[in-house]
Amino acid sequence: MTAVFQYTKGMLPEETTYCPGCTHGIAHRLIMEVLDEKGLLGQTIGVAPIGCSILAHHYMNVDMCESAHGRAPAIATGIRRVQKDKIIFTYQGDGDLASIGTGEIVQAAHRGEKFTTFFINNAIYGMTGGQMAPTSLIGQRTTTSAEGRDKDSAGMPIRMAELIATLDGAVFVERVSVDSPANIRKAKKAVQNAIEVQEKRLGFGFVEILSTCPTNWGLNPVKSLEWLRENMIPYYPLGTLKHPGEVK
Numbered sequence: 001m002t003a004v005f006q007y008t009k010g011m012l013p014e015e016t017t018y019c020p021g022c023t024h025g026i027a028h029r030l031i032m033e034v035l036d037e038k039g040l041l042g043q044t045i046g047v048a049p050i051g052c053s054i055l056a057h058h059y060m061n062v063d064m065c066e067s068a069h070g071r072a073p074a075i076a077t078g079i080r081r082v083q084k085d086k087i088i089f090t091y092q093g094d095g096d097l098a099s100i101g102t103g104e105i106v107q108a109a110h111r112g113e114k115f116t117t118f119f120i121n122n123a124i125y126g127m128t129g130g131q132m133a134p135t136s137l138i139g140q141r142t143t144t145s146a147e148g149r150d151k152d153s154a155g156m157p158i159r160m161a162e163l164i165a166t167l168d169g170a171v172f173v174e175r176v177s178v179d180s181p182a183n184i185r186k187a188k189k190a191v192q193n194a195i196e197v198q199e200k201r202l203g204f205g206f207v208e209i210l211s212t213c214p215t216n217w218g219l220n221p222v223k224s225l226e227w228l229r230e231n232m233i234p235y236y237p238l239g240t241l242k243h244p245g246e247v248k
């Protein structure tokens, strides 16, 4: 019998703390599946963020390090300087990366640090109860924007992939989504390409993954996927923004 689906050795057999329908789990699985398939689990060091994925090191079967809020790129930079042979990645939410850690991610990309960042954009602060994030959409109701995000007081939602793509040190930048099987397959391809870029040490790699937060969006898992598709993708267009051309 042909196996069509298998457990990946990249994930530890732990029950996660994620809410039902949260797509953090899909993002974890994709990254760890790629590392498993490439035989890189034993050579990888991940840096976990503050946020709902703070316990990513409990779930991912690679060496991992925890970082203070937003500081994962600085830690990954330090690890890269002393661990030249390793595959290194950061895994960060939008509050972590696009708010408190904006300086760290911009400077790491600018320097062309040779690691990969997986940026989970769920347009809200998940762990702390649903406050507005820099990525929350105009009109989006959050606990700190009860009437909906207002452009005049909060600015427009920040498009991190576009911002990072302006920096010369960033060589691979792609935005993907995990809202449907087809998009999940494309997301996996982006993860594969980003890791290949790092294996070749071409420069900084950034994969933005549009994700859901059913709990703080106040929607069930299926409606959350629809909300992502109808509201996030039009503002955060999917696709490759930067590609070094040396990977397939």
Ligand SMILES: Cc1ncc(C[n+]2csc(CCOP(=O)(O)OP(=O)(O)O)c2C)c(N)n1
Binding pocket: 050, 051, 052, 053, 069, 092, 093, 094, 095, 096, 097, 100, 120, 122, 124, 125, 126, 127, 128, 133, 213
């Ligand atoms: C310096 C600092 N400021 C604020 C916090 C509180 N805090 C913890 S998680 C979090 C939000 C995380 O949101 P995000 O990065 O979007 O991840 P998600 O939980 O949505 O996956 C905040 C504000 C903190 N831990 N440290």
Ligand code: SF4
Binding pocket: 017, 018, 019, 021, 022, 023, 024, 052, 122, 126, 127, 212, 213, 214, 215, 216
């Ligand atoms: S609060 Fe949101 S981001 Fe956090 S685990 Fe629950 S659904 Fe996921």
